[in-house]
Amino acid sequence: MNNEEINVDEVVRQYNELLVTIDSKIRTFNLDEDIFDLTGASQYVNEIVVDYEKYRKIVKAITDNAEKFVLSNLDVKSLKNEVTFYGDKIVTIKKKILYTYNLSIRILNDRKQRIKDKFTTFPEDGAKLIEELEKENFPSRYQKGIDSFQDSLSGADFSKVRDFNKLLSLIEEKLGNRLVFIDEESYIMDERIKYVDELIKKYTESGRPLKKSIMMEIDIMRERLSLLRYQETGLQVKINELVVKLNNAVYGKKKTSSTEYTMLINSLGSFASELNGFNNLLLNTKSAFNKKVYDARMKSFMTRYDYFVNLINNGISTPIRENQEQMNAIKNMMDKVTDLIEKLKSHQKENTSQSENGNTDNKSKENEQGSHEENDDTFSNDVAEEANRLIADMEKFAIELDEFYENFNSGKSKLSNVDMTNKIKSFIMRLGAFNARVNDLPDAIKNTEEYKSVFLDKLELLRKKVEKNKFLLIQQNANDNTSSRENDSEPFEVKDVREPKKINKYYNKPVLIASALASLALLNTTIGTFLIPALIVGNIALIYKYPIMDKINDILGKSIGAKKDKKTGKWRNAAGIVIDKIKAIPGILKSIAVSGFGLPKITKKLVAKVKEIANMTPSDEYIQGMKERNQEVIRRETKKLCIRYIKSGLSFEEFCKKEMVPDSMVEKMAEYIQELSNDNVKGRSR
Amino acid sequence: MVDKIVKLGNNQEFLILDQTELDDNVYYLGIMVDKNEEPMNVHMFFKEQKKGNKTLLVPVMEEKERNLLLTSFTINYLDMTSIGEV
Numbered sequence: 001m002n003n004e005e006i007n008v009d010e011v012v013r014q015y016n017e018l019l020v021t022i023d024s025k026i027r028t029f030n031l032d033e034d035i036f037d038l039t040g041a042s043q044y045v046n047e048i049v050v051d052y053e054k055y056r057k058i059v060k061a062i063t064d065n066a067e068k069f070v071l072s073n074l075d076v077k078s079l080k081n082e083v084t085f086y087g088d089k090i091v092t093i094k095k096k097i098l099y100t101y102n103l104s105i106r107i108l109n110d111r112k113q114r115i116k117d118k119f120t121t122f123p124e125d126g127a128k129l130i131e132e133l134e135k136e137n138f139p140s141r142y143q144k145g146i147d148s149f150q151d152s153l154s155g156a157d158f159s160k161v162r163d164f165n166k167l168l169s170l171i172e173e174k175l176g177n178r179l180v181f182i183d184e185e186s187y188i189m190d191e192r193i194k195y196v197d198e199l200i201k202k203y204t205e206s207g208r209p210l211k212k213s214i215m216m217e218i219d220i221m222r223e224r225l226s227l228l229r230y231q232e233t234g235l236q237v238k239i240n241e242l243v244v245k246l247n248n249a250v251y252g253k254k255k256t257s258s259t260e261y262t263m264l265i266n267s268l269g270s271f272a273s274e275l276n277g278f279n280n281l282l283l284n285t286k287s288a289f290n291k292k293v294y295d296a297r298m299k300s301f302m303t304r305y306d307y308f309v310n311l312i313n314n315g316i317s318t319p320i321r322e323n324q325e326q327m328n329a330i331k332n333m334m335d336k337v338t339d340l341i342e343k344l345k346s347h348q349k350e351n352t353s354q355s356e357n358g359n360t361d362n363k364s365k366e367n368e369q370g371s372h373e374e375n376d377d378t379f380s381n382d383v384a385e386e387a388n389r390l391i392a393d394m395e396k397f398a399i400e401l402d403e404f405y406e407n408f409n410s411g412k413s414k415l416s417n418v419d420m421t422n423k424i425k426s427f428i429m430r431l432g433a434f435n436a437r438v439n440d441l442p443d444a445i446k447n448t449e450e451y452k453s454v455f456l457d458k459l460e461l462l463r464k465k466v467e468k469n470k471f472l473l474i475q476q477n478a479n480d481n482t483s484s485r486e487n488d489s490e491p492f493e494v495k496d497v498r499e500p501k502k503i504n505k506y507y508n509k510p511v512l513i514a515s516a517l518a519s520l521a522l523l524n525t526t527i528g529t530f531l532i533p534a535l536i537v538g539n540i541a542l543i544y545k546y547p548i549m550d551k552i553n554d555i556l557g558k559s560i561g562a563k564k565d566k567k568t569g570k571w572r573n574a575a576g577i578v579i580d581k582i583k584a585i586p587g588i589l590k591s592i593a594v595s596g597f598g599l600p601k602i603t604k605k606l607v608a609k610v611k612e613i614a615n616m617t618p619s620d621e622y623i624q625g626m627k628e629r630n631q632e633v634i635r636r637e638t639k640k641l642c643i644r645y646i647k648s649g650l651s652f653e654e655f656c657k658k659e660m661v662p663d664s665m666v667e668k669m670a671e672y673i674q675e676l677s678n679d680n681v682k683g684r685s686r
Numbered sequence: 687m688v689d690k691i692v693k694l695g696n697n698q699e700f701l702i703l704d705q706t707e708l709d710d711n712v713y714y715l716g717i718m719v720d721k722n723e724e725p726m727n728v729h730m731f732f733k734e735q736k737k738g739n740k741t742l743l744v745p746v747m748e749e750k751e752r753n754l755l756l757t758s759f760t761i762n763y764l765d766m767t768s769i770g771e772v
Binding site: 517 | 687694704729
C-alpha cells in the first residue's frame with residue numbers, strides 16, 4: 001500500500017471489519033464438532049487464512065504509517081502482537097486438523113482390517129459395516145456404523161443363527177476390540193504426555209524458555225486423549241445397549257442357562273437404573289415437566305417393559321425355571337422395575353392438570369405458528385429419540401461427575417496431578433460436546449417452552465458440577481504443596497514462633513486474609529457461593545481505604561495460582577477463571593440485592609454492607625490511614641502521579657485540579673518533585 | 687501467635703493471619719511462606735492443641751469444621767475491613 005494512497009478512515013474500516021471476521025471465525029470454530037467434519041473444517045480454516053492475510057497486510061500498512069493513524073483510536077504498538085496472536089491460533093487449529101486427520105486414517109485402516117478378520121462368519125454384515133465406515137471416513141463416525149449395524153440386527157432373521165452365543169461373542173469382541181484399541185491409544189498418549197510434562201519440568205527448572213511448538217503439541221495430545229476417553233465411555237454404553245437389543249432380537253432362541261440368566265439380570269438392572277434416573281429427574285424438576293419428552297420416554301420404557309414381562313412369562317429356559325434362587329432374583333428385580341414404572345406413571349397423573357392448562361396456551365401458539373404442527377410430528381419420532389438419548393446421557397454424566405467428586409473429596413480415590421488435570425479436561429470437553437448437542441437440537445424442540453427448563457437447566461447443572469470438580473484440582477494442587485493427605489490431620493509441634501521480617505512491609509494483611517479465605521472457600525462451592533461475596537465486600541472496603549485496588553485482584557490471583565497471558569492480558573488457567581468469577585460477583589450481589597428473597601442471612605448482611613460502602617466517598621481521612629499504614633505504597637503512587645504530571649505538560653495546579661488529587665497527596669507530590677529537582681541539581685554539579 | 691511466623695515440626699513455616707475460638711478450641715488461619723517470607727499458594731486452618739508445655743497445630747481437614755471456620759474467619763475479616771477499623 002503506497003503511503004500517498006492511504007485513506008486512514010477506509011483502512012481503519014477494513015481493519016475493524018477483518019478483525020471482527022477473523023476473531024469471530026476463530027471463536028466459532030469448535031474443536032469438538034468441526035474437527036469431525038475434516039473437509040468442512042479445512043475449508044473453513046482456509047477461508048480464515050485468506051482473511052488473515054488481508055488483515056495482516058492492512059496491519060503492516062498501519063504500523064508502517066503509524067503517524068497517520070495517531071487519531072484513529074488504534075493502539076498501533078500492540079497491532080503486531082495481535083497479528084501474532086491470531087496467526088498462532090490459526091497454526092494451532094491447522095495442526096489439530098492435521099493430527100486428527102492422520103490419526104483417523106490410521107484408526108480407520110486398523111478398524112477395517114479388524115472388522116474383516118472378525119466377520120468372516122457373517123461376511124454380509126461385516127461388509128455392510130465396512131461400507132458404512134468407508135462412507136463416514138472418520139473415527140468418531142464409527143458410532144454411526146455401529147448404529148447401522150445395530151439396526152440391521154434388530155431387523156435380521158435370526159432363525160438361521162444356530163449359535164447365538166457365537167454371534168454375541170463376535171459382536172462383543174468386535175466392540176471390545178475397539179475399546180482395547182482406544183485404551184491402547186489413551187495409554188500411549190498418556191505416556192507421551194507424562195514424558196513431555198517431565199521435559200517441561202526440566203526446562204522450567206533450568207530456566208530455559210519452552211518451545212511454543214512443544215506446548216502446542218502437548219495441548220493437542222491432551223485434547224485428543226480426552227476425546228478418546230469420551231468415545232470409550234460412549235462405546236461401553238453402546239455395547240450394553242447392543243447386548244440388550246441382541247437379546248431382544250433373538251428372543252426365544254435357545255441359550256445356555258448361565259449366559260441367559262446373567263444377561264437377563266444385567267439387562268433388568270440397567271433398565272431399573274435408567275428408570276430410576278428418569279424418576280429422579282422428574283422429582284427434581286417437577287415445575288419443568290415436559291409432556292412430550294415424558295411421553296416419548298415412557299413409550300420406549302413400556303415397550304421394553306412389555307418385552308421383559310413377556311420374556312419372564314414365556315421365554316425363560318427350563319434350567320432357569322427350575323433354579324429357585326435364580327428365579328427369585330429375577331422376580332425381585334422385575335418387582336423393582338414394575339415399582340419404578342408405576343412411580344413414573346404417577347408423574348403423568350400429577351402433571352395432567354398442569355399439561356392440560358398448558359395445552360390451551362400451546363394450542364393458541366400453534367395456531368399462530370402454523371408450521372409447528374408439522375414439527376411436532378417429526379418431534380415425536382427421531383427427534384424425541386435423540387432428545388431422550390441426550391437426556392439420558394446428561395443424567396449419566398451428572399452421576400459420573402457426582403461420583404468423581406465424592407470419591408476424590410472423601411479421599412477414597414487418588415490420581416496424580418497430570419491424570420487429574422486430564423480427567424478434568426475430559427469433563428470440560430464432554431461438557432462442550434453436550435453444549436453442542438443441546439445447541440444442535442432441532443427447532444421442533446427448541447421452539448418449545450420446555451427447552452430451557454429441561455435442556456438448558458440440565459446443561460447449567462452439568463456446568464456447575466464440572467466447575468465443582470475443577471475445584472478438586474485446585475484443592476489437590478494446594479494439598480500437594482503441603483504434605484500428603486495421610487499426614488494432613490497429624491498434629492505438628494510448633495518449633496519456633498518469630499516476628500516476620502518483611503511480610504508486613506510488602507503485603508497488606510487484609511489482602512492476604514482475603515486471598516486465603518477466597519482460596520479456601522473456593523474448595524467448597526456451596527459455602528463459597530456466599531462467602532466469596534463477603535471477601536469482595538472486604539475488597540470493596542479496601543478500595544475506599546487504599547487506592548491500589550488494581551493490584552489487589554492481581555495479588556489475590558497470584559495467591560491462588562492464577563496465571564495471566566502477557567500478550568492478551570487474559571487469564572490462562574482455571575485459577576484465573578476463578579478470579580474472573582470473583583470479579584463478577586459484585587454484579588451478582590447487585591442482582592441478589594434486587595431480588596432479595598430466600599437468601600442466607602449472611603448474604604443479606606453483606607448486601608447491606610455493600611450498599612453502605614458504596615455510598616461512601618474516599619476522603620482525606622482514608623488517605624491519612626493509608627499514609628500511616630503503607631508509606632511505600634504512597635511513595636509509589638506519588639511517583640506515578642508525578643510522572644504523569646511531568647508527561648502531561650500541564651502546570652502543577654492544572655494537573656492536580658484535572659486529576660482531583662487530594663490535598664494530602666498534593667503535598668507529597670510537591671515534596672517528591674522537590675527531591676527530584678535537588679537530585680538533578682546535584683547530578684549537574686557533579 | 688497472630689501476625690507471627692510459626693515454624694512447624696515438618697520445617698514448614700506459616701504466617702498466622704488470624705485466630706478464632708469455637709467450642710473452647712482455638713483455631714488459626716495461616717498462609718505458608720517460603721524461606722524469603724514470601725507468601726505461597728497454600729492456606730490452612732489449624733486447631734491448637736496443648737501437650738504439656740508444647741503447642742501443637744493440627745491442620746483442619748474435616749469439611750463441616752472447615753465450613754464453620756470459613757464463616758467465622760470471614761466475619762472476622764468483615765469486621766476488620768469495616769470502615770474506621772483497618
